Amino acid sequence: MQDQQIRVVFEPHGRAVFVLPGTKIIEAAARAGLTVETPCGGQGTCGKCRVQITQGACEPCKPAREIFDERQLAEGWRLACQAAICDTAVVHIPQGSLFAGRHQILAERQAGAAEEVQPAVRKVYVELPAATLQDSAADLQRLAAATGELKADLSLLRRLPELLRAADFKGTAVLTDRRLIDFEAGDTSSQCYGVAFDVGTTTVVGSLLDLCSGEELALAARMNPQVSFGDDVLSRIKHTSEAPAKLAEMNHTIIRAVEEMIDTMCAEAKIQRKCIYEVAFSGNTTMEHLLCGLDPAQLGQVPFVPVHARGLIVPAAELGIAIHPRGAAYIFPVIGGFVGGDTVAGMLATRLDEQDGAVLMVDIGTNGEIVLAYDGKILAASTAAGPAFEGARISCGMRATTGAIEKVLLKDGVHCSVIGNADPVGLCGSALVDVAADLLRQGIVSPTGRLLKPDDLPDSLPDALRDRVFLDEQGQPEFLLAGGAPGKNQPRLSIKQRDIRELQLATGAIRAGISILLRQAGVRTADLQRVLIAGGFGSFIRRSNAQRIGLLPAEVDHQKILYVGNASLNGAKWALLSTAARKQAEQLARKAEHVQLSNDPQFQTEFAEAMIFPEK
């Protein structure tokens, strides 16, 4: 049984998502990568999460009636933490209602504000006086008199006299830092672009930005083509070590993808490549190494030593990326072999060290990165969750693409939402969390993770669910999610015992990491002021379900759990837009203490305990 999904568009960001009826607006917004503020913990009392539903507004609930007057209610004003989606809707989120992480400010900036935009690339239109015997300053110094002290590469100095004179000394100096990288005839100061990339092990996302306004002009996402050399970082490291040419091959593979994505985004935004002056990359340590052609061999063995940990600024051409010929590439600093630039970018985007109280950031993926900020300190760790959340090693698992069940509700039956509104062909990680949580709630799975046989099921179980528990050919129980109806050519999608075990391993790894960081920091779980869920996968899990299976600590009020979207990409955007952000990224990376979880004497115990689902 597949439920109808409803389209919701968020303004002014223009982002659209599909959700099940009854989904709270705050959750739908999170799915769109927009985090709404809920200081009261989603109690509907503070009124901070106000949004205006300009189309498809549902009936106002009681807390909204107390906060808004009749006219406002008629205009569609609602509380995002209370109001649910009941129909196709357009929701306007005011700036003041957004979580004050940098990713949000970026969103605001896209809507207009631009105070913090101070990119490394600067364009200055100048009209220079002609040289005379009284003022025979050198070409570069004549320009510098108008722009401030300058340096220039030989390659540009060799062309400078011609460029200046062809433009009749009226043109636009293109500067990165104090380096002149070009002189363009006429006033081109409004044409200044950059591309930010989040290079994930599985997915690469790029964003073409207008560096003047901060506006996002195009977005592109691709599967990282390196997956053909292995799903996880270790298999790719192993591949590069097989022969000297393999590293180059791996490097070219990602560079080609980046190049193709730049092509696509330029075409979409109708922008010439040479007007892109900078590219910023965040990625995990291995991805950044492979991007730069740095040997990742040491990242594949204890003690996981990177070649380089600071932020890098290199000529984009040296990476094989054809933007402006003297354009630069910025690559994020890393914290350690397994806590990379993507985590640093996430810390930057969420202003992690500026939040009040203890804040936890978790990026759930094949490698789970966990960062705890408290008392001016930062602890960072990574934990090998394995690929269960990506749908791998799950009997009917798949990535979160078209045809994947991405949300499941077990109640009086099985309600599924499928990506792309297609027929289901498998289930992805977020749905696995949903299923596991509801199987626990319904008593079909025990806290130890045992999937009960039909005879052991609790009496209270609705028949619609009871009828879905079968014994397979080996006599093992399985829970049928979808398909399997006689006569229909649909795949039989079911959850098996070993799927639950895989999920327990993945969940346990993340949860043990969280526990160890909290213990080392002396922070009680209940004292966490926020838990920020970053990353593509994280944005799609249901907080209450993640808490039910123990992936996230149950002691934290689930309204304190915020989705921060692709914080890595947002951080990379920030690095493009602000040199101050780069400095801050460097400081964050250095400030963060890298905790090697496996070094902790209690790691095994914590891990074993975390694998058990919470009792209730």
Add this chain to the structure above:
Amino acid sequence: MQDQQIRVVFEPHGRAVFVLPGTKIIEAAARAGLTVETPCGGQGTCGKCRVQITQGACEPCKPAREIFDERQLAEGWRLACQAAICDTAVVHIPQGSLFAGRHQILAERQAGAAEEVQPAVRKVYVELPAATLQDSAADLQRLAAATGELKADLSLLRRLPELLRAADFKGTAVLTDRRLIDFEAGDTSSQCYGVAFDVGTTTVVGSLLDLCSGEELALAARMNPQVSFGDDVLSRIKHTSEAPAKLAEMNHTIIRAVEEMIDTMCAEAKIQRKCIYEVAFSGNTTMEHLLCGLDPAQLGQVPFVPVHARGLIVPAAELGIAIHPRGAAYIFPVIGGFVGGDTVAGMLATRLDEQDGAVLMVDIGTNGEIVLAYDGKILAASTAAGPAFEGARISCGMRATTGAIEKVLLKDGVHCSVIGNADPVGLCGSALVDVAADLLRQGIVSPTGRLLKPDDLPDSLPDALRDRVFLDEQGQPEFLLAGGAPGKNQPRLSIKQRDIRELQLATGAIRAGISILLRQAGVRTADLQRVLIAGGFGSFIRRSNAQRIGLLPAEVDHQKILYVGNASLNGAKWALLSTAARKQAEQLARKAEHVQLSNDPQFQTEFAEAMIFPEK
């Protein structure tokens, strides 16, 4: 008649020169590029110019007897301003007797002292601790922990893990500034070399230096092969403008010469090219442009605008110079289109701005560069002297190479000294100055520059000289210097009227420049504390003769006129040996005010006046 020349070796510098008998030691030392201090003006009273003649000492003169005791005199101690060379000699110059310009300190350094050596290139031997789970810092940061904060190019980062591990983490970090350019296995910290070049329009001189000790390991000099495209800078600028490929051709020509000279010096010093980490270049503005492949077109037309005026640091590889693959090239800042990096280097080498009182530096050549330092200010100008001093446009003129008469004395006859002790084939600039001065003294040439006909010669003239004045086929007088004896196959070398006119033009240009700078500065000629003669040609002129023909002001005590040798090369050496010197060069270049002589309303008048030889 050709006089026998005597070899003199100066210690501890090991430099040898050939001089005529009776040459003062102070002059012979100047010919060897060593300037002896003479605070008393060469009166033999201060005793500051003491030297020890360890072989070939002449009889002590009276001032020496007053200053030294018997034992010292027996040991060969003499006053350089008084003692003359009478026989093959070895002269030891103590450090305290040398002029305290940087070129001298460099000479001293070659003999041992090394306090001021702080090159941009630094080698640090390190033994790094192995990485552990507790200390899993990145490779570059592990190294930086031992050397201080570091950056590295991608090209090196790509090799760093292998370099560190092949060396078992024991090796030598090669740094330029805060940039790591290599990591060499084992302790190579004593193998650190650089090459300084003075790129002249006519001559290129290179010096291979040990950057640890400052010692000069090899020296090479070549004719600038660009002379095949024209003798002077303007004809070369014109050549490059003929077609786009011509600039590249001109550039490759000098780069090939530099490369060949590095080869030769490396072979001589038995040093590998990859152990040369930096190259420094000083040259006039056009030579520096051609070296860097910068378009000199604007230097060939009013108002003579360079592309770039600041010091440049570029990858040597980008210039096509194959030293260490990540080695750098430093190119001196320039003051203007015709006052170049060679002048700045000279100012640096002579510590021009640190001298007491008003000091004039003159580099006499095809372009005469004139710098006046006074009251903390610096004025700099260049003047087109023409090629007379290089021997061009003189009927029997030639460059100062083997066979050139380089010194002439007219007394009871003609005494000539010939370079290489060969038969004379022409005369070079320094001899032209000698001849003109003595022709003036003898009354053979009038102050207006007229060469008298035999009938007009003064009665007092010795017959040996009178017999050398002839009328040529056009009825013009000429003075026979050498050759012309019947039966002997020797070229007839004579001075003609038009040679005197060429010299007047050249002399007038320099002298007018000096006058204008002095007038603009409000400095009286007599107040000049020193006149420093720089450059290859200047080192070989006789001060009194230069004063006699008005090339240098007669009002300056000729003992205040000092030869500072190839100050441009010495400055380039300094730039290799000291980053502080580079900063100072930049400051000097910016501090210097570029005076366009042709802009001065009195330039024509001054020039016309300066062409007349002084009366006495």
